[in-house]
Amino acid sequence: MGLWDVLDAAHDIESFVHGLDAAAYAAQPLVHSAVERKFLIVGEALNQLSRANPSTAARIPDLRAIVGFRNVLVHGYAEVDHDVVWNAIQKSLPQLREAVKQILDGLADQGG
Numbered sequence: 001m002g003l004w005d006v007l008d009a010a011h012d013i014e015s016f017v018h019g020l021d022a023a024a025y026a027a028q029p030l031v032h033s034a035v036e037r038k039f040l041i042v043g044e045a046l047n048q049l050s051r052a053n054p055s056t057a058a059r060i061p062d063l064r065a066i067v068g069f070r071n072v073l074v075h076g077y078a079e080v081d082h083d084v085v086w087n088a089i090q091k092s093l094p095q096l097r098e099a100v101k102q103i104l105d106g107l108a109d110q111g112g
Contacts, residue, residue: 002045002048002049003045003049003056003100003103003104004104005041005042005045006041006042006045006046006096006097006100007097007100007101007104009038009039009041009042009045010038010042010093010096010097010100011097012034012038013035013038013039013089013093014089014093016031016034016035016038017031017035017089022082022083022086025082025085025086025089026082026083026086032080032082032085035085035089036073036077036080036085039069039070039073039085039088040070040073040074042066042070042096043066043067043069043070043071043073044070046060046063046066046067046070047067047070050063050067056103059099059103060096060099060100060103061095061096061099062092062096066092066096069088
């Protein structure tokens with residue numbers, strides 16, 4: 001897992017919720033289950049990155065909060081608040097996607 005996994009999962013989340021509002025999202029168990037699964041991938045990929053490459057991981061804004069969100073989804077699954085997830089989709093995910101793209105672009109420019 002790595003930054004490409006984060007980018008792919010972010011893209012999937014955005015496609016899953018395209019055209020939905022918060023109420024429509026919350027009313028569709030299949031959609032929020034798929035979104036939560038992709039957030040698990042994001043959190044796990046970043047958690048592994050933080051161990052494998054701390055300097056790159058440090059460039060991800062709110063990395064600890066993202067990994068913590070993954071932990072809430074895994075361990076607090078019965079109490080997941082769809083409004084919190086929707087807020088993460090709308091506010092945090094675009095920033096994360098952009099940060100990951102910048103890191104990947106920088107690595108490509110370096111030939112890595």
